[in-house]
Amino acid sequence: MRIGVITFPGTLDDVDAARAVRFAGAEAVSLWHADEDLHGVDAVVVPGGFSYGDYLRCGAIARFAPVMTSVAEAARGGMPVLGICNGFQILCEAGLLPGALVRNAKLHFVCRDQWLRVENTSSAWSARYEPNAEILVPLKSGEGGYLADKSTLDELEAEGRVVFRYVGENPNGSARDIAGICSQNGRVVGLMPHPEHAIDPLTGPTDDGLGMFYSALDSLVAV
Amino acid sequence: MARVVVDVMPKPEILDPQGKAVAGALPRLGFTGVTEVRQGKRFELEVDDSVDDATLAKIAESFLANPVIEDWSVRRVEP
Structure with a gap:
């Protein structure tokens, strides 16, 4: 299995995302923002960082990068895509996921280990978890507040598309404590916290994040 | 040639923490009477x-x- 990891100018977490892919037993393939070619990968991770310096809005310029045209097309065809932090912002800007991420309600950049509840265990990136499992992964973002209009939020809840929800105090003002959501077909998932930093107790708080990468491999084998 | 101004503002129903922070700082600077600030x-x-x-x-x-x-709103400021 080959999982692509995109690098934009300003991406920070591509190295850790590639490491997580390898930890899960897949081959990590570097994808460059200016290259439309996805090099035959089976899934894509859009990692965190500050693509294009967060100019205009987080993810607003990255969504027009040549590689994103191919990712959007592949995602519509059912390819698993995971957006982490800035990657989540990019997927929202690209219209692959509904809603938007805005400045944290208390303005502070939040950097801490965060408990999440896995509420959807049928998406391509969460099937390995037990329903309602609580996992501990790092959260580090200044614009992590998830917002959408009420009808979109109701639709996400009704369709079970809230994949991850913050446990305990809401860290950033996200609507309904939402930490991560998925597309209608469950193949595209975005979340603000960082599973790729929690794959090895030596370098992260837990290895709870690894399940997302295993889940993607499971979903590819199932196809 | 023309100059065009595009104003972009957070929707009224969206919390604007930056505007709130500015509004909160004004009284500390001695400016009273500003009841709300929205930043765009x-x-x-x-x-x-x-x-x-x-x-x-x-x-x-x-x-x-x-x-x-x-x-958002768009207006031409020079014909």
Whole structure:
């Protein structure tokens, strides 16, 4: 299995995302923002960082990068895509996921280990978890507040598309404590916290994040 | 040639923590009586005659603003 990891100018977490892919037993393939070619990968991770310096809005310029045209097309065809932090912002800007991420309600950049509840265990990136499992992964973002209009939020809840929800105090003002959501077909998932930093107790708080990468491999084998 | 101004503002129902922080600082600076501040963005575009209003609207709607969270308005300030 080959999982692509995109690098934009300003991406920070591509190295850790590639490491997580390898930890899960897949081959990590570097994808460059200016290259439309996805090099035959089976899934894509859009990692965190500050693509294009967060100019205009987080993810607003990255969504027009040549590689994103191919990712959007592949995602519509059912390819698993995971957006982490800035990657989540990019997927929202690209219209692959509904809603938007805005400045944290208390303005502070939040950097801490965060408990999440896995509420959807049928998406391509969460099937390995037990329903309602609580996992501990790092959260580090200044614009992590998830917002959408009420009808979109109701639709996400009704369709079970809230994949991850913050446990305990809401860290950033996200609507309904939402930490991560998925597309209608469950193949595209975005979340603000960082599973790729929690794959090895030596370098992260837990290895709870690894399940997302295993889940993607499971979903590819199932196809 | 014309100068076009595009104003982008957070939608009224969206919490604007930056505006709130500015509003909170004003009394500390001795300015009283300001009851609310909303912070947005202003873009100034120099465009040639080939750029019509429909194109400007498209630029604002699809790129300069995120319609999920922001309202936008376009106006030509120099004919």
